[in-house]
Amino acid sequence: MSAEQLEKQVRSLMNTICDIQAASSILNWDQETYMPNGAAETRAEQISSLDALAHQFLTGNDAVKAVEQIELLNGQSEQFPLLKLFKEDFEKAVKIPEDLVRKTSKATALAHESWKKARQASDFSLFEPSLQELVDLKIEAAELHGYKEDRYDALLNIFEPGMTVNLLTPVFDRLKTTTVDFLQSIESKKDSVTDEPMLRNYPHAGQMELSAFIAEKMGFRFNNGRIDLAAHPFCTSFSQYDVRLTTRVNENDLGSCLYGVIHEAGHGMYEQGFAPDLARTFGADGASMGIHESQSLLWETIITRSEEFWQFALPHLQKQFPGIADNNTPRDFFKAANTVRPSLIRVDADEVTYNMHIVLRFEIEQMMINGKIALKDIPELWREKMRSYLGVIPPNEAKGCLQDIHWSFGGFGYFPSYTLGKLYAAMLWKVIQKDIPSIKENIAVGDFTALLEWLGKNIHQYGRTQKPSEIMTRITGEPLNADDFIAYINTKFADVYR
Amino acid sequence: MSAEQLEKQVRSLMNTICDIQAASSILNWDQETYMPNGAAETRAEQISSLDALAHQFLTGNDAVKAVEQIELLNGQSEQFPLLKLFKEDFEKAVKIPEDLVRKTSKATALAHESWKKARQASDFSLFEPSLQELVDLKIEAAELHGYKEDRYDALLNIFEPGMTVNLLTPVFDRLKTTTVDFLQSIESKKDSVTDEPMLRNYPHAGQMELSAFIAEKMGFRFNNGRIDLAAHPFCTSFSQYDVRLTTRVNENDLGSCLYGVIHEAGHGMYEQGFAPDLARTFGADGASMGIHESQSLLWETIITRSEEFWQFALPHLQKQFPGIADNNTPRDFFKAANTVRPSLIRVDADEVTYNMHIVLRFEIEQMMINGKIALKDIPELWREKMRSYLGVIPPNEAKGCLQDIHWSFGGFGYFPSYTLGKLYAAMLWKVIQKDIPSIKENIAVGDFTALLEWLGKNIHQYGRTQKPSEIMTRITGEPLNADDFIAYINTKFADVYR
Numbered sequence: 001m002s003a004e005q006l007e008k009q010v011r012s013l014m015n016t017i018c019d020i021q022a023a024s025s026i027l028n029w030d031q032e033t034y035m036p037n038g039a040a041e042t043r044a045e046q047i048s049s050l051d052a053l054a055h056q057f058l059t060g061n062d063a064v065k066a067v068e069q070i071e072l073l074n075g076q077s078e079q080f081p082l083l084k085l086f087k088e089d090f091e092k093a094v095k096i097p098e099d100l101v102r103k104t105s106k107a108t109a110l111a112h113e114s115w116k117k118a119r120q121a122s123d124f125s126l127f128e129p130s131l132q133e134l135v136d137l138k139i140e141a142a143e144l145h146g147y148k149e150d151r152y153d154a155l156l157n158i159f160e161p162g163m164t165v166n167l168l169t170p171v172f173d174r175l176k177t178t179t180v181d182f183l184q185s186i187e188s189k190k191d192s193v194t195d196e197p198m199l200r201n202y203p204h205a206g207q208m209e210l211s212a213f214i215a216e217k218m219g220f221r222f223n224n225g226r227i228d229l230a231a232h233p234f235c236t237s238f239s240q241y242d243v244r245l246t247t248r249v250n251e252n253d254l255g256s257c258l259y260g261v262i263h264e265a266g267h268g269m270y271e272q273g274f275a276p277d278l279a280r281t282f283g284a285d286g287a288s289m290g291i292h293e294s295q296s297l298l299w300e301t302i303i304t305r306s307e308e309f310w311q312f313a314l315p316h317l318q319k320q321f322p323g324i325a326d327n328n329t330p331r332d333f334f335k336a337a338n339t340v341r342p343s344l345i346r347v348d349a350d351e352v353t354y355n356m357h358i359v360l361r362f363e364i365e366q367m368m369i370n371g372k373i374a375l376k377d378i379p380e381l382w383r384e385k386m387r388s389y390l391g392v393i394p395p396n397e398a399k400g401c402l403q404d405i406h407w408s409f410g411g412f413g414y415f416p417s418y419t420l421g422k423l424y425a426a427m428l429w430k431v432i433q434k435d436i437p438s439i440k441e442n443i444a445v446g447d448f449t450a451l452l453e454w455l456g457k458n459i460h461q462y463g464r465t466q467k468p469s470e471i472m473t474r475i476t477g478e479p480l481n482a483d484d485f486i487a488y489i490n491t492k493f494a495d496v497y498r
Numbered sequence: 499m500s501a502e503q504l505e506k507q508v509r510s511l512m513n514t515i516c517d518i519q520a521a522s523s524i525l526n527w528d529q530e531t532y533m534p535n536g537a538a539e540t541r542a543e544q545i546s547s548l549d550a551l552a553h554q555f556l557t558g559n560d561a562v563k564a565v566e567q568i569e570l571l572n573g574q575s576e577q578f579p580l581l582k583l584f585k586e587d588f589e590k591a592v593k594i595p596e597d598l599v600r601k602t603s604k605a606t607a608l609a610h611e612s613w614k615k616a617r618q619a620s621d622f623s624l625f626e627p628s629l630q631e632l633v634d635l636k637i638e639a640a641e642l643h644g645y646k647e648d649r650y651d652a653l654l655n656i657f658e659p660g661m662t663v664n665l666l667t668p669v670f671d672r673l674k675t676t677t678v679d680f681l682q683s684i685e686s687k688k689d690s691v692t693d694e695p696m697l698r699n700y701p702h703a704g705q706m707e708l709s710a711f712i713a714e715k716m717g718f719r720f721n722n723g724r725i726d727l728a729a730h731p732f733c734t735s736f737s738q739y740d741v742r743l744t745t746r747v748n749e750n751d752l753g754s755c756l757y758g759v760i761h762e763a764g765h766g767m768y769e770q771g772f773a774p775d776l777a778r779t780f781g782a783d784g785a786s787m788g789i790h791e792s793q794s795l796l797w798e799t800i801i802t803r804s805e806e807f808w809q810f811a812l813p814h815l816q817k818q819f820p821g822i823a824d825n826n827t828p829r830d831f832f833k834a835a836n837t838v839r840p841s842l843i844r845v846d847a848d849e850v851t852y853n854m855h856i857v858l859r860f861e862i863e864q865m866m867i868n869g870k871i872a873l874k875d876i877p878e879l880w881r882e883k884m885r886s887y888l889g890v891i892p893p894n895e896a897k898g899c900l901q902d903i904h905w906s907f908g909g910f911g912y913f914p915s916y917t918l919g920k921l922y923a924a925m926l927w928k929v930i931q932k933d934i935p936s937i938k939e940n941i942a943v944g945d946f947t948a949l950l951e952w953l954g955k956n957i958h959q960y961g962r963t964q965k966p967s968e969i970m971t972r973i974t975g976e977p978l979n980a981d982d983f984i985a986y987i988n989t990k991f992a993d994v995y996r
Contacts, residue, residue, distance in 0.1 A: 019547035023521040030524060034532075038721040039740035042777060046736070049517035053551070223536040238544070242537035279540060 003073055003080055010066050010086050011281060017057045018280040022238040024050040029244050031109070032230045044109030051105035058093045067091075081465035085282045095144045104137045108410050115408035116231060122398035124379045127408075132375055134410045135368050142369060152369045155413030159289035160420060161467055165366065168416055171482050172362065175355045175419070176389070178486055182352055186340060186497045193496055195255070195339035197332050200324055202254045210320045211247065211261035214313065218299060219452040220245075220265040224272055232405040233260040233347070235267035235296075239279055243268045254317075255337060256348060262304050266296035269452060273460025287459075288468040289414060293421020294428060295455065301351050301422070302429050302488070303443060303451070307334040307495075312446035338496045342390035344399045352489060355422070356389040361404075361415040369412055424468075426485035427476045428459075501571055501578055508564050508584050509779060515555045516778040520736040522548040527742050529607070530728045542607030549603035556591045565589075579963035583780045593642045602635045606908050613906035614729060620896035622877045625906070630873055632908045633866050640867060650867045653911030657787035658918060659965060663864065666914055669980050670860065673853045673917070674887070676984055680850055684838060684995045691994055693753075693837035695830050698822055700752045708818045709745065709759035712811065716797060717950040718743075718763040722770055730903040731758040731845070733765035733794075737777055741766045752815075753835060754846060760802050764794035767950060771958025785957075786966040787912060791919020792926060793953065799849050799920070800927050800986070801941060801949070805832040805993075810944035836994045840888035842897045850987060853920070854887040859902075859913040867910055922966075924983035925974045926957075 001009075027047050035043060057063065063086075070077050070087050077083040111130035118127035142154035150165040157163060212227055220243075230246035237243040245264040250256045270286055278284040286292035303309060310330035317333075318325055325333075340350045346357040364381060367373040373381065382401040387393050394400030406414050433439055436450050443451075458475055469479035499507075525545050533541060555561065561584075568575050568585050575581040609628035616625035640652035648663040655661060710725055718741075728744035735741040743762040748754040768784055776782040784790035801807060808828035815831075816823055823831075838848045844855040862879060865871040871879065880899040885891050892898030904912050931937055934948050941949075956973055967977035 015543070016547055016551070019544045020551070022544050023525060023548055026528060027521060027524055030528065034724060034726070036720060036722055036724055036740060038719070039737065042737040042739045045513070045778065046517045046520050049514055050521055053514070053518070221536070222534060224534055226532060226534050228532070239537065239540040241540045242534060280543065 001069055003076055003083070006066070006069050006073070007080050007083055010070075010083055013057065013062055013066060014082070014086060014282055015280045017054050018282070018284070020050050020054040020057070022280075024054065025236050026238055029236050029238075031112070032232075032234070033228045033246065040109070040113045044106050044113075047109050048102050048105040052098055052102040055093060055096070055098050055101040058090060059098070063090050082281055082283055085464060089282055092145070095146075096141060097144075100137065100140060100144075104134075104141070104410060107133045107137055108408070111410070112405075112408045115402065115405070119231075119398050119402045122396040122402065124397045124402055125376070127402065128375050131407055134407070135375070135412070138410055138412050139369060139371070150366070150370070152366045152413065155365075155369060156416065157413075159411075159414050159417050161288060162469065163290075163416065163420070168362070171423075171480075172355075172359050172419070174482055174486075176359060178489075179352060179356055182489070182493065183340070183342070186493070189497045190340070193335045193339050195336045195341075197325060197328055197336040198255045199253055201251055202321055202324065204249045204251055206320045207249050207251070207254060207257040208247075210317060211258050213316060213320075214258065214304075215245070215261050215265040215268075217446050218262070218265055218269065218448050220268050221272055225268055227261060227264075233264050234405070235264040235271065237268070237271040240272050240274045240276070240284060241279070243271045253348075259300055259304070259337070260347070263296045263300040266299035267292055269299075269455070270295040270460050273452075273456045274463040275461045278463045278465070283463040283465045285464040287462070287464055287466055287471055289417035290420030290424055291459070291468050291471060293417050294424035295421075295459070297418070297421045298425040298428060298455075302425055303448075305334070305337045305351070306440075306443060307331055308440050308444040310334045310337070311444040335496055338493065340493065340497075342392050344386070344392055344394050345403055347403075351422070352493065353390055355419050358415050358419045360385045360389060364401075365412050365415065420480070423480060423482055423485045424472060426488040427472065427478075427481060429488065430484050431476055499567055501574055501581070504564070504567050504571070505578050505581055508568075508581055511555065511560055511564060512580070512584060512780055513778045515552050516780070516782070518548050518552040518555070520778075522552065523734050524736055527734050527736075529610070530730075530732070531726045531744065538607070538611045542604050545607050546600050546603040550596055550600045553591060553594070553596050553599045556588060557596075561588055580776075580779055580781055583962060587780055590643070593644075594639060595642075598635065598638060598642075602632075602639070602908060605631045605635055606906070609908070610903075610906045613900070613903070617729075617896050617900045620894040620900065622895045622900055623874070625900065626873050629905055632905070633873070633910070636908055636910050637867060637869070648864070648868070650864045650911065653863075653867060654914060655911075657909075657912050657915050659786060660967065661788075661914065661918070666860070669921075669978075670853075670857050670917070672980055672984075674857060676987075677850060677854055680987070680991065681838070681840070684991070687995045688838070691833045691837050693834045693839075695823060695826055695834040696753045697751055699749055700819055700822065702747045702749055704818045705747050705749070705752060705755040706745075708815060709756050711814060711818075712756065712802075713743070713759050713763040713766075715944050716760070716763055716767065716946050718766050719770055723766055725759060725762075731762050732903070733762040733769065735766070735769040738770050738772045738774070738782060739777070741769045751846075757798055757802070757835070758845070761794045761798040764797035765790055767797075767953070768793040768958050771950075771954045772961040773959045776961045776963070781961040781963045783962040785960070785962055785964055785969055787915035788918030788922055789957070789966050789969060791915050792922035793919075793957070795916070795919045796923040796926060796953075800923055801946075803832070803835045803849070804938075804941060805829055806938050806942040808832045808835070809942040833994055836991070838991065838995075840890050842884070842890055842892050843901055845901075849920070850991060851888055853917050856913050856917045858883045858887060862899075863910050863913065918978070921978060921980055921983045922970060924986040925970065925976075925979060927986065928982050929973055 024047055027043060027050065031043055067087050067090050070083050107130065111134050114130045115127050118124060138155060139151070142151045145154040147154040153164045156165070215227070216222060224241045225243035225245065227245045227247060229248060231248065233247045235243065235245050245261060245268050247257050247260040247264065270292060274284045307330055310333040314325070314328065314330050314333055338350060340352045342353050343349055346354065349357055363385070364378060378401050379397050383393050432451065432454060435454060439451060442448065459471060462471065472479050522545055525541060525548065529541055565585050565588050568581050605628065609632050612628045613625050616622060636653060637649070640649045643652040645652040651662045713725070714720060722739045723741035723743065725743045725745060727746060729746065731745045733741065733743050743759060743766050745755050745758040745762065768790060772782045805828055808831040812823070812826065812828050812831055836848060838850045840851050841847055844852065847855055861883070862876060876899050877895050881891050930949065930952060933952060937949060940946065957969060960969065970977050
């Protein structure tokens, strides 16, 4: 069989699998947005059936035969990235028996419900039993996937191919030092910057309208997407033609909704930007979670937490909320959006202290997955680490170890992606400024066309057909560095706190 | 294998199939309510994949083996209604090749989009090509299903097991005569009844709130369901624990939303009422479309278009819309909700003229399926029949042959269910009045508990495990009659037009 014929055959198999996976994603999205409470148990069964089905197709006879054929191509498959991807995903999937897939899917759906209840009641003990079940299942999966040095590496790899505890630890240690140094350096000036302008009363409907307006300006296509309310902001997609963002609204904090939407829209535009040819194939996904986060964070931090952005956005904010910010300047909002203050909630954290939230989670997750902590001790360890890294202590568990959705879907190993995303974003930003010399002027007038085009051409269109290191090296000349991020932070916050 | 063991095995197979079908329903619901426009094509592919998959499982090796085992039980399967249902559904499904299932599913999704566009533009020609494709596919299906006398019988049977053109025609002819007689009898009194109270300006949000309040009072469980907006009111469910209603709002016609929600809630409570044991099996569905409609119509017409209902509901309406109906009496709204006036839109039609809308569609569909009309001639034939049966002529196609969603999902043979539902509902009502002597007093105070309990016990709990004629005979002593309906109409409208 020719490689072209084989690709056609494999594509058709991928279409079926991707359609089942898309259905599962829609069921998940619905569960988060509109599903009535009483449906949770049956929904868990339904999602579990779909996930098991996708797994059956990915590991079934047709897939086995296809992979044998791909192997016969003898390296020629390099020119057929979809064949390569199929083989890789097959090899990962066959390591996990269907029974474990089904159990994990069901445990995830139920854990998600118990997390929501626990969070509402601010009681970790309500979440603990289902978390334990998920941790046990993930340990089982990690053992089946295999690893060289640390069991946690097996899970890191799911989100960031090639990433290990040993590669991350020195980077994280360097960020720890930088953060401590930075916090000391601004200690005397901290009263010169305030986020008060963001914390006025901004009515719900206006926040949603302004956020949608900004997302549309950025280039998020509402003909292929939408924004809904959910307990936690997220982005999911059912194809590049149907990308769903969620947000939440706090009427006394504009940033929670606005930057939530901007962040998710950054993810969303990545998903909308995959080449049409990749639709309903394994290529229609981000290269990795780190690369995905580089897209959301580039928009959320570098682009829209800039003074130029507020030159564009402030008049729109003033129009949307008459009388609330009439006497403010763009610089007021620039500073408000970049107030550095050790705080409790990761998603609301500033760019400087954010990484400490990740380090904390990285360390706790490693312990969980290596069986070095009893789950019941997590709330206390969380408080202890928050105190030690950021000098703040959560008053309750909802604002502590129950704040994130990630553990409820078994996403252990995911958090480091956020910091990787920051590092990647800073690396990309250095190149973007060279490639689009007028970028800052563009931002100041709300023209994001050239930027989105650049991202589309250099990153989005490839979807998952290139590896993270391949993408970063092609664009920046190296796979990863922390220098660009540290330089960016130093320059920016010297300005904010000047 | 014992029958019990076999049932367990078949249940598990049904679970998988039902989960896939539920996913397909969720994708359809999402398409109607929240899906962005640009996703239509990919969504069609996804739904088509799921439908094909469900069909594969229903006709695959495991199913074939199960049906062989069921046959070996030699009639013992009568005591296992799920085994009986599985065998019946298998036998229906194997007649339709997977390719036809896939084509139909895809054609349906696309036809649905083109219907929406055509309806908006009020231009039937925009819908005609996809309608033609669907008609051709349905003719192919009818031929594969088989029939004795009329090709249309094969499609009628899908919605109402055992129903034929020959059984329906005399009933419809009788209703034609009754309607003409009735319209003549009230001709001189027609100005004594007006629907003006329903046609005042009722703001959107208040309509949704009042409708939801009434639905909840009736017994629709919002913990297992919800109401959303869509172009057309419908009810769909993904299990008895997740039932979705849709409605639309016309600010100058309270009845459109209110009675739309009541009607769909009638369907919804049927779906919520299936025995827990039937979840994720072929038993968790209505006995037939006619029985389903008997539930929605019982609530929408007999229960809530009564004077007693308005004794209960009017104070709530007055509270919801202060100043709009302060001087009206329950009898004003009773008469408003029962104004007989030949009109253009089926879903807005009164109980008397409604059946003429069905007769018209029944006749046109028969011609379509028997190839006795070119589709381009439908708008003209529609106008002609509306003129002849009801004396009104649609000013455009949106208010004529494009008003209904049914053809866009290939539901030829469905419309007669509405009239069957009316006949069944009147038959049930006669028994309900005997079994619950206080029923009218209950309605007058908004207490629907005994009624819902009666319906649950006599109808809902059985789901699809009993046939329509079996259910009707058990409750009323006979499978179908038109007398109870005609008697009900005569008594009721003698009161309205007294």
